[in-house]
Amino acid sequence: MFDETAADLTPAHFGSALDQLLATVPALTGAVLSRSDGFEVLSRTRAEVPVSRLSALSSSMVALSQAALREVGMHGGGGSVLVEGQDGKLLLLEVPLRGQPMVLAAIGGADLVTGTLLWAARDCVRQLIQA
Amino acid sequence: MGREYKLLFAGPMGAGKTTAIAAISDAAPVRTEALNSDRAQHQKETTTVGFDYGEIALEGGDRLRLYGMPGQDRFDFMWRVASEGALGVVLLADNSRPDPLADLALYLESFRGMAQRGAMVIGIGRLGSGHTSVESYTAWLSAQGLSLPVFTVDVRRRDDVLLLLDALLYQIEAARMLAEAPHV
Amino acid sequence: MSTHTPRTRRITCIGFDWRAEVSLKETLTLLRGKTREPWQYTDELTADVVVYETHNALAQAMVRRCAAEDAGRVFFPSSSEDDSVLTLRYPFGASRLVSCLDSASLQLQGRLAATEHAEAPSLCQRLDDALRTPGTLAVAIRAGGQQGWLSLPERELHWSQPLGVEEIAELLSGEVEVEALGPTEGAALRRLESAARHAAPAEGLLWAIGIARSKGSLLSRLDIARPCRLRRWPDFGAIGRRSLDIRCASLLTQRELAPSHLAMMAGIPLGVMGNFLNACALVGVLETSKTLPAAAAVPQAATLPQESGLGSMLRRIRTALAIGH
Numbered sequence: 001m002f003d004e005t006a007a008d009l010t011p012a013h014f015g016s017a018l019d020q021l022l023a024t025v026p027a028l029t030g031a032v033l034s035r036s037d038g039f040e041v042l043s044r045t046r047a048e049v050p051v052s053r054l055s056a057l058s059s060s061m062v063a064l065s066q067a068a069l070r071e072v073g074m075h076g077g078g079g080s081v082l083v084e085g086q087d088g089k090l091l092l093l094e095v096p097l098r099g100q101p102m103v104l105a106a107i108g109g110a111d112l113v114t115g116t117l118l119w120a121a122r123d124c125v126r127q128l129i130q131a
Numbered sequence: 132m133g134r135e136y137k138l139l140f141a142g143p144m145g146a147g148k149t150t151a152i153a154a155i156s157d158a159a160p161v162r163t164e165a166l167n168s169d170r171a172q173h174q175k176e177t178t179t180v181g182f183d184y185g186e187i188a189l190e191g192g193d194r195l196r197l198y199g200m201p202g203q204d205r206f207d208f209m210w211r212v213a214s215e216g217a218l219g220v221v222l223l224a225d226n227s228r229p230d231p232l233a234d235l236a237l238y239l240e241s242f243r244g245m246a247q248r249g250a251m252v253i254g255i256g257r258l259g260s261g262h263t264s265v266e267s268y269t270a271w272l273s274a275q276g277l278s279l280p281v282f283t284v285d286v287r288r289r290d291d292v293l294l295l296l297d298a299l300l301y302q303i304e305a306a307r308m309l310a311e312a313p314h315v
Numbered sequence: 316m317s318t319h320t321p322r323t324r325r326i327t328c329i330g331f332d333w334r335a336e337v338s339l340k341e342t343l344t345l346l347r348g349k350t351r352e353p354w355q356y357t358d359e360l361t362a363d364v365v366v367y368e369t370h371n372a373l374a375q376a377m378v379r380r381c382a383a384e385d386a387g388r389v390f391f392p393s394s395s396e397d398d399s400v401l402t403l404r405y406p407f408g409a410s411r412l413v414s415c416l417d418s419a420s421l422q423l424q425g426r427l428a429a430t431e432h433a434e435a436p437s438l439c440q441r442l443d444d445a446l447r448t449p450g451t452l453a454v455a456i457r458a459g460g461q462q463g464w465l466s467l468p469e470r471e472l473h474w475s476q477p478l479g480v481e482e483i484a485e486l487l488s489g490e491v492e493v494e495a496l497g498p499t500e501g502a503a504l505r506r507l508e509s510a511a512r513h514a515a516p517a518e519g520l521l522w523a524i525g526i527a528r529s530k531g532s533l534l535s536r537l538d539i540a541r542p543c544r545l546r547r548w549p550d551f552g553a554i555g556r557r558s559l560d561i562r563c564a565s566l567l568t569q570r571e572l573a574p575s576h577l578a579m580m581a582g583i584p585l586g587v588m589g590n591f592l593n594a595c596a597l598v599g600v601l602e603t604s605k606t607l608p609a610a611a612a613v614p615q616a617a618t619l620p621q622e623s624g625l626g627s628m629l630r631r632i633r634t635a636l637a638i639g640h
Contacts, residue, residue, distance in 0.1 A: 255552075
């Protein structure tokens with residue numbers, strides 16, 4: 001059911017945080033954790049997801065959204081990007097890990113409620129940044 | 132509402148795209164840098180993952196937009212998006228890299244349309260730190276059926292960036308003039 | 316008031332930052348009518364007045380070369396230890412510029428234009444002949460007390476000492492001997508190899524010789540009616556940026572053109588174009604067509620209308636960056 005990527009050097013609690021995210025929100029297609037410069041770290045998916053492409057795209061989109069916020073005078077991390085289409089939605093959350101910032105991408109179908117997605121994904125980020 | 136024109140800066144990580152844009156942009160460029168975790172590719176601290184953006188105001192309220200592309204090929208989706216409607220591209224090569232001609236091939240393929248209509252100029256940085264000669268670059272391009280401007284540059288110098296742009300603009304102009312001129 | 320018929324004098328500057336060039340052009344515009352003679356800016360070193368940056372080695376070398384060739388010109392350095400020398404330093408003050416220009420007018424009016432061309436072929440021509448002599452392995456070059464050689468076919472330059480400003484100036488201004496060495500001159504070649512070991516980039520030097528030591532005539536092997544093209548771009552990163560050269564190169568790398576046609580398309584006098592073509596030939600990037608065009612077709616001027624969409628855009632980008640025209 002799940003596939004794993006590059007799990008060797010990743011802390012064990014990263015895996016369990018992603019497992020719990022998918023368990024909490026059954027409507028999720030998958031979750032991908034990447035470094036802020038676009039390299040994939042870990043993923044859990046229930047369907048075919050182009051993980052490395054999504055990692056690169058996620059880092060670009062989060063960096064662009066941060067740049068946009070800076071331009072309008074809003075600084076600080078912890079941001080998110082929500083992309084919605086008629087077939088589903090993609091949520092990108094900054095994961096402010098000390099030393100190596102990351103991005104969490106969560107992919108869900110059209111019937112997934114945005115509030116549920118946001119709440120569960122933010123909870124996942126909290127678990128990821130726990131030392 | 133003025134018109135917008137777009138120029139791209141592309142090339143491998145660390146070739147100086149961000150520096151080149153900063154050298155000519157009217158205001159400090161917008162940057163989208165992330166911590167570089169791929170130190171095997173390049174030692175620098177941060178790398179562009181979105182795009183760098185600078186601009187130059189033109190007479191009549193128009194604007195020239197300068198986009199610096201992320202260098203790593205994982206970001207080639209950004210190259211494709213940005214290529215739409217671009218006037219031309221400044222390709223920066225880093226001669227200290229293991230195989231600068233292979234780097235060039237990757238970008239040439241992605242920006243082939245612009246290369247074929249002459250809207251491309253190549254700046255070679257760190258020439259002395261590698262073993263590929265300027266002649267090798269031009270011979271390699273020639274084998275691809277291209278005769279694009281190739282200059283050794285140090286993009287920390289504004290004048291070198293202006294050389295690249297001067298040549299790119301004349302390339303665009305010459306291509307148009309020759310397309311309209313009868314063969315004699 | 317001078318009784319001399321007013322004529323437009325030309326001034327150029329070399330070795331400065333691009334800002335100085337822009338500032339000089341703008342100040343000249345402001346000074347219109349305030350000087351003894353009218354002045355305009357030019358990119359050409361054949362200008363009546365050359366302002367040069369004394370800290371720029373290549374500029375110094377070019378000025379020495381110009382001064383040696385033609386006494387009919389006036390030079391203003393950016394600085395001088397001699398208080399009696401008029402200097403022009405960037406930023407150029409308007410009143411200072413007026414006194415320099417008026418002083419130059421007086422000097423120029425007192426002189427005869429240097430018109431005579433010596434019979435001997437130019438250094439550019441002699442060097443080109445040597446490089447093209449069949450069987451040549453190397454070309455020996457002697458200038459003043461120094462010597463060097465160009466190896467063929469790579470055109471790598473080796474000099475008896477590191478090639479600095481003095482040496483380049485000597486090459487661009489003084490007496491220079493050139494000799495082609497073939498397989499039978501092995502001993503001479505070996506002597507040169509051991510005497511001149513400092514490798515130096517050749518392209519910039521050859522280019523400078525083409526531009527500055529052509530005596531205003533096209534190399535004998537070139538023909539204004541014969542189409543030619545560039546097989547690659549010269550490395551203007553090493554040579555230096557001059558818009559005129561870039562404009563011509565962008566046309567000649569994209570299409571084979573007769574020099575006369577090229578001059579028309581680029582909007583450049585044929586005389587000025589000659590130095591560019593000579594430089595390209597000397598650097599080894601010029602290829603000439605084997606055949607003349609069948610009929611003497613009259614080329615159509617195909618310049619971009621200045622205010623066509625593309626023409627206007629390119630002009631405004633150049634203006635914003637202060638490059639080009």
